[in-house]
Amino acid sequence: MGVEELAKDADKLGMRQVPIIRIGPSDNLEAAIEIALRSLSSGAIVAFPTETFYGMAVDATNEDAIRRLFSAKKRTRDRPVLILISSVKMLRGYVDRVSPTASKIMDAFWPGGLTMVFEAGTKVSPLLTAGTGKIGIRLSSHLVATTLTRVLGSPITGTSANVSGKPACCNAQEVLTALGSRVDLILDGGEATGKIGSTVLDVTVEPPSILREGVISRHRLERFTSTYLGSH
Numbered sequence: 001m002g003v004e005e006l007a008k009d010a011d012k013l014g015m016r017q018v019p020i021i022r023i024g025p026s027d028n029l030e031a032a033i034e035i036a037l038r039s040l041s042s043g044a045i046v047a048f049p050t051e052t053f054y055g056m057a058v059d060a061t062n063e064d065a066i067r068r069l070f071s072a073k074k075r076t077r078d079r080p081v082l083i084l085i086s087s088v089k090m091l092r093g094y095v096d097r098v099s100p101t102a103s104k105i106m107d108a109f110w111p112g113g114l115t116m117v118f119e120a121g122t123k124v125s126p127l128l129t130a131g132t133g134k135i136g137i138r139l140s141s142h143l144v145a146t147t148l149t150r151v152l153g154s155p156i157t158g159t160s161a162n163v164s165g166k167p168a169c170c171n172a173q174e175v176l177t178a179l180g181s182r183v184d185l186i187l188d189g190g191e192a193t194g195k196i197g198s199t200v201l202d203v204t205v206e207p208p209s210i211l212r213e214g215v216i217s218r219h220r221l222e223r224f225t226s227t228y229l230g231s232h
Contacts, residue, residue, distance in 0.1 A: 040148070121135075
């Protein structure tokens with residue numbers, strides 16, 4: 001049996017081989033990003049490393065791709081999905097407004113492990129907000145994550161690479177084991193360093209409210225804002 005026949009049989013059995021591209025500290029990044037860009041532009045799901053765990057990227061402006069993402073994660077539609085941007089300039093097109101407090105927090109903690117929840121702009125799919133009208137956004141400090149969204153020219157989803165309710169993945173092999181052919185491409189950047197996820201801060205209220213404490217502690221945020229931060 002030839003390679004093509006084996007591939008067809010594997011697809012039928014849900015065993016399609018998922019391409020894994022190894023990205024070293026200083027090599028292969030440009031070629032890997034080019035392949036990932038073509039995949040994202042065609043509606044594919046790409047697993048990639050971030051500063052916390054591996055994430056699952058689709059073009060956040062492609063509703064069909066977003067639906068595929070929910071299906072791949074077995075995620076219910078009442079749970080929102082955060083997006084990653086490549087710059088504060090890109091942020092302005094996807095949120096309704098940025099308060100002075102939010103601007104100060106961004107200046108202090110972006111890029112990094114802080115997801116900020118804004119009132120969603122008109123460009124944001126309701127699928128991503130779960131109908132709340134709010135969207136979580138992060139400017140990642142990881143080169144692969146920021147390069148992906150920069151070359152795509154639009155945000156990508158940054159939800160963790162896992163089936164909903166299961167542990168988040170810290171390396172490419174864990175992604176492959178957990179998701180298999182539910183992803184179309186895996187960018188292998190080695191072991192993810194984060195042991196916990198990003199901190200999620202709702203900046204649509206004043207003072208901002210911590211929805212989830214993660215890699216950036218409440219203490220660090222409160223020291224910067226000089227005010228007590230509420231909790232969800």
